[in-house]
Amino acid sequence: xxRFLTALRVAFGLVFVVASLDKIADPQGFAQVVDNYRILPAxxxxxTAILLPxxxxxxxxxxxxxxxxxxxxxxxxxxxxxxMAVLAYNISRGLDVSCGxxxxxxxxTMSQALWRDAALAAVALLVLWHVFRRPGRAGEETTK
Amino acid sequence: xxxxKPKFTGRWGFLFEALVLAAVSVGLAVLANAAHPDGLxxxxxPEVALEEVTGGVSVSEAMELVRSGRGLFLDARHPExxxxxxxxxxxxxxxxxxxxxxxxLLADVGQDKVLVxxxxxxxxxxxxxxxxxxxxxxxEGVRVFEGGMQxxxxxxxxxxxxxxxxxxxxxxxxxGAGS
Numbered sequence: 401x402x403r404f405l406t407a408l409r410v411a412f413g414l415v416f417v418v419a420s421l422d423k424i425a426d427p428q429g430f431a432q433v434v435d436n437y438r439i440l441p442a443x444x445x446x447x448t449a450i451l452l453p454x455x456x457x458x459x460x461x462x463x464x465x466x467x468x469x470x471x472x473x474x475x476x477x478x479x480x481x482x483x484m485a486v487l488a489y490n491i492s493r494g495l496d497v498s499c500g501x502x503x504x505x506x507x508x509t510m511s512q513a514l515w516r517d518a519a520l521a522a523v524a525l526l527v528l529w530h531v532f533r534r535p536g537r538a539g540e541e542t543t544k
Numbered sequence: 545x546x547x548x549k550p551k552f553t554g555r556w557g558f559l560f561e562a563l564v565l566a567a568v569s570v571g572l573a574v575l576a577n578a579a580h581p582d583g584l585x586x587x588x589x590p591e592v593a594l595e596e597v598t599g600g601v602s603v604s605e606a607m608e609l610v611r612s613g614r615g616l617f618l619d620a621r622h623p624e625x626x627x628x629x630x631x632x633x634x635x636x637x638x639x640x641x642x643x644x645x646x647x648x649l650l651a652d653v654g655q656d657k658v659l660v661x662x663x664x665x666x667x668x669x670x671x672x673x674x675x676x677x678x679x680x681x682x683x684e685g686v687r688v689f690e691g692g693m694q695x696x697x698x699x700x701x702x703x704x705x706x707x708x709x710x711x712x713x714x715x716x717x718x719x720g721a722g723s
Contacts, residue, residue: 428582435611442612446584454573459565471561532558 405530416460423453433500477524620670629703665694
């Protein structure tokens, strides 16, 4: 069970690492994606496009490697929740824009992305439980 | 090994961890953005001070008004043209509406909205006529996006088709406020 949860933690972190790479490589494209969501005011679009991928990458790497795992799992679970809320909000008002979740290019529909994020949220809960169960020790494989 | 102390102890230790991660992320993001050939400016180009400007609206300003939601666009063309494609969120105010119909149409519009009339292109007269007609019935300060639909589409502006709720289908009577 522990191994399974550790693997889940690594996988959850890697999801965000992978998701961040294309956004970091193409900041203009990602800024367009953020803008397309029509949620943030203009002054926040570029700062979000600059910061968000790095938060994903740094926290994703941290969780994967077991560095500061509690903070990283909270940050990434929070992001998952925010992404779901944003997707649900845009679906509810009939605005089907490019998800931009893993790539700044389009691809999947909003509802597909929402279902995927729901699965991710389930993983997030398991990871949170795993990491917080033994405060400070989870993820420190060297203590075995 | 069992008693090895975690880096940040206590119930709220995860918050400190999260702050450390956030600080590292911000630092790397700033550096990476500065180093990236297509790095983004942190703030968009300064907004035009709308209070000081009256009259014509440039296409870039029009886009900013649509994007920020601060503008309300009034499509002065005929309903058929409006249905074929208009600036997103625009209201159809075709020629031939009565003053009361126009007032009803604009009754729900917030005071903070910038009203912008437009029609097909630089040559079309309908947008100016609409602005003048609105001025006559007490709706002052309506500005005109002179480039109209043509300039909008050339600049890559998104286009909405059909009739949204709340737009008026033009009455064909002559002598209305918009004609």
